[in-house]
Amino acid sequence: MMQVFMPLNFLGFVYREIKGSLTNIENMFSLLAQTSPVQQAEDAQLLSIEQAEVRFENVCFSYKSGREILNNLSFVVPGGKKVAIVGPSGAGKSTITKLLYCFYNLNQGRILIDGQATESLTFDSVRQQIGIVPQDTVLFNTSILENVRYGNLNASDEHVLQAIKDAQLAQFIASLPEGVNTEVGERGLKLSGGEKQRVAIARTLLKNSAIFIFDEATSSLDSHNEAAIMATLQSVSKGRTTLVIAHRLSTIIDADAILFLDQGQLKEQGTHTQLLAQNGAYAALWRAQSNQH
Ligand code: ATP
Numbered sequence: 001m002m003q004v005f006m007p008l009n010f011l012g013f014v015y016r017e018i019k020g021s022l023t024n025i026e027n028m029f030s031l032l033a034q035t036s037p038v039q040q041a042e043d044a045q046l047l048s049i050e051q052a053e054v055r056f057e058n059v060c061f062s063y064k065s066g067r068e069i070l071n072n073l074s075f076v077v078p079g080g081k082k083v084a085i086v087g088p089s090g091a092g093k094s095t096i097t098k099l100l101y102c103f104y105n106l107n108q109g110r111i112l113i114d115g116q117a118t119e120s121l122t123f124d125s126v127r128q129q130i131g132i133v134p135q136d137t138v139l140f141n142t143s144i145l146e147n148v149r150y151g152n153l154n155a156s157d158e159h160v161l162q163a164i165k166d167a168q169l170a171q172f173i174a175s176l177p178e179g180v181n182t183e184v185g186e187r188g189l190k191l192s193g194g195e196k197q198r199v200a201i202a203r204t205l206l207k208n209s210a211i212f213i214f215d216e217a218t219s220s221l222d223s224h225n226e227a228a229i230m231a232t233l234q235s236v237s238k239g240r241t242t243l244v245i246a247h248r249l250s251t252i253i254d255a256d257a258i259l260f261l262d263q264g265q266l267k268e269q270g271t272h273t274q275l276l277a278q279n280g281a282y283a284a285l286w287r288a289q290s291n292q293h
Contacts, residue, residue: 051079084252087261131204151206167202194225
């Protein structure tokens, strides 16, 4: 059953890259038939998790030759800590999460999880330890309950309902005509961006992986959804290695470290307070966003 979920988990990533609707399970299988450009090593090992430290070591990457997207990028997310990546649109933030998820081969450098290079590991064993909340969450034409259960197809109803509660979805669901059995997706009820992201958070809670990636939606959320997402984000990331791709800096001021990425290069890094004191690009972005409120 878990094998079925693994590809499902990266649907959010490929979603934006593929035209057309993917909200039927049948369509999903045609998507899975598309070959990923990445090749797993023949003697690939299983990932063994200890602290769940994530380390990028001199990573260079381009989708197409001649246009480098990540340029000699190095950083560490210590086990159990929360690191945020910020920077202008197109800086390469989402690309980092795709590489960690073994979706592409690196041009140069290594990505290590607890000291094990991902290129030497089975992709399934890596993906099993990564829970992702992508910018665009894929909802299938089925009930909310079943949509959340994709996080762990073996989960009992009781566990699914707990994840829904922990993702602050209970109140919203109580307002629906058929509660958790309400059909959602293209042919059912349309959920807002924030509601969809909370479904994705509930899936991730069920998956209970060692590493959590939250790719914040660029679209603006109403303050209720934003507050609910922040609260769930905090509970999911507690004690779990967390990488947050953030657009609204107000959501990551508590991160253990913030990396400011520009044109695939790390320009600044530190805590929110340190970066403000540094008075560079991060501080300028913070001032610009503060003035919008
Ligand atoms: P945003 O904040 O807008 O989400 P980002 O910092 O996450 O941006 P990425 O999505 O990582 O940026 O994209 C980095 C660059 O790579 C962009 O110029 C983008 O156009 C390009 N890119 C992303 N995906 C692909 C792809 N599948 N093929 C080719 N180029 C791509």
